Amino acid sequence: MKQNKVLFIGLVWPEPTSSAAGKRIIQLVEFFLNRGDQVIFSSAAAKSESSFDFSTLRGGTTSLSLRKTDSLSLGGGTSFTSLRGGTTKQSQNLVTEFPIELNSSSFNDFIQELQPDIVVYDRFVSEEQFGWRVREVCPNALQILDTEDLHFLRAAREKAFKKSEEVDLYNETTYREIASLLRCDLNWMISEAEIDLLTNQFNLSKTLFQYIPFLEEEISTANFISYQDRKDFIFIGNFLHEPNWQTVLKLKKEIWPRIRKELPIAKLHIYGAYPTQKVWDLHNEKEGFLVHGKAENAKEVIAQARILLAPLPFGAGQKGKFIDAMQVGTPIATNSIGAEGMFDQEIPGIKSDDLEEFVQKTIELYSDEILWTKSQELGVKIHNEKFQKETFYSNMEEQIQFLQANLEKHRQQNILGKTLQQTNHNALKYMSLWIEEKNKK
Missing domain, CATH: 3.40.50.2000 (Glycogen Phosphorylase B;)
Incomplete structure (x- = not known):
């Protein structure tokens, strides 16, 4: 199995000690590291004191192929060294962190140099912001969306709760999120109930979804604190x-x-x-x-x-x-x-x-x-x-290999996705380009 370059586009820099979403995305990074892949984690958000330190993810060394001279500037003094050809350097850090910018063609330059095999979007908003650029520059990259949870479902329930009314799933967030799901090659879903909702109520194809819960180690009762020693x-x-x-x-x-x-x-x-x-x-x-x-x-x-x-x-x-x-x-x-x-x-x-x-x-x-x-x-x-991770690792691996081997056929069968890539692609593209030009002025 070849080593893949896997680019994560994070909505934020993960904070696993602050939220389950942060924990979840780190588990997906660990899956690709377990495969022996090279992982690059990027985000346009600012880091916080609680942002995860990827250097703590160690399991040996990984090879980074670096060109001796070329360095790509993305502004703000940040540069990205090409990961293609040239000399090989051994690194203790298995994940390369890289800041990116919203509404900037510097991202296109970045992925043009990187040429990722797999792109993982952290929540649908990340796909909206960067998906059209990935498809334009790296059309053969396998694109995976990790939903974390269905944002439109949570938003609809929140609105119904606050207004004491029935849940209405048909809202702007629903259309945006489902469009994003359709544009991707694979969607990792953390809830089987949400897959059922998408495939039964919204009639989306089951081939677009894979159930991936929290990925955990086996546990036992060995070190649990006793009933008598607990309170409150x-x-x-x-x-x-x-x-x-x-x-x-x-x-x-x-x-x-x-x-x-x-x-x-x-x-x-x-x-x-x-x-x-x-x-x-x-x-x-x-x-x-x-x-x-x-x-x-x-x-x-x-x-x-x-x-x-x-x-x-x-x-x-x-x-x-x-x-x-x-x-x-x-x-x-x-x-x-x-x-x-x-x-x-x-x-x-x-x-x-x-x-x-x-x-x-x-x-x-x-x-x-x-x-x-x-x-x-x-x-x-x-x-x-x-929730044992070994149970799901093999299924994830099998699905990725299948899609990489049959990507064009898979995309042709997803005619709604291809349609949305054409129409929504242009809308998102020109809005982003307009913002980029406005920022320059």
């Missing part, structure tokens, strides 16, 4: 993500007062990156509602709690907090939205959409050691059966 409840989630903020409000106003009445010495610990003042204002020691901000180590704080509380009012995709909870043996109290895409009939804890039933089942789970232990053990079983 926890919620954790990035506060830039609206479902997390609404969940905390729901806990504060509706759920926690009822639980606290039955368990007067218990506390609820709220953790999450990027808390605003309105989050901190919810802190109330008398009520046992404690806001801590970002956890330095999410799994450590989840492991101390007896139950993870996560009755999500809306959302989509899989929930990284649930993966963390199963990995440290913390049962989960959630609802249908939370369980969607992760748990079918079996729940490593409790699930209910009825407020009073949710509260009573949660109190029972917290107080009953036998029930709690069974939920913990079920979490290990579900985790190892549904």
Whole structure:
């Protein structure tokens, strides 16, 4: 199997300690490194203190073929050294980081030099911004979109929640995201429920989608903290993500007062990156509602709690907090939205959409050691059966090889995608070129 050049175009620089989306994209990078591919991660966003350090992804050395003299300037003092021909240099870092610019022909120059075999878009917005340039300069590159979750589904549910109305999936984001899905050769979906929605309700071809959940190592109960050594409840989630903020409000106003009445010495610990003042204002020691901000180590704080509380009012995709909870043996109290895409009939804890039933089942789970232990053990079983990375690596590898060998035929069969590449391509292209010219002035 030949070594591929894999270009990731990140919507942001990944922050795996702040969000599940950051964790997810790192797992996909690791998949390609495991194949022996050369990975270049790019993004037009600014880095933060929490941005992932790709130099920590080590597993030996990788060969970078560098030309001795050519260096391509992309502005701002940044340069990219060609990865074609010439001498070979051994590097300890398996991933090359490279900043790119929006609405700039410098990106075309960059990929012209790089000539990636595979391009992975991090969420549909990245494909909208850069996809037309990739297709124009590198038409033979296999283009993969990792959706993270369906943005239009989450947005529609959020609107319905806030306006107390039925969910309407037909909105501007829906048309934009589905167009992006159709323009790509393959879409990695984190939820089977979302594949069903796209293929059944929207009648999209199943050949465009592949189910890839969180990709995890096998776990056991060996190092779990015991029931007796745990106490209290926890919620954790990035506060830039609206479902997390609404969940905390729901806990504060509706759920926690009822639980606290039955368990007067218990506390609820709220953790999450990027808390605003309105989050901190919810802190109330008398009520046992404690806001801590970002956890330095999410799994450590989840492991101390007896139950993870996560009755999500809306959302989509899989929930990284649930993966963390199963990995440290913390049962989960959630609802249908939370369980969607992760748990079918079996729940490593409790699930209910009825407020009073949710509260009573949660109190029972917290107080009953036998029930709690069974939920913990079920979490290990579900985790190892549904999220082991080795199970999915072979399927991912097989699909990539098949598409690379049959790319033109695959694209011809996706007539809607080819149509959208022609029409949307020009609209996105000329809008971007107009912005680029405007910026020059």
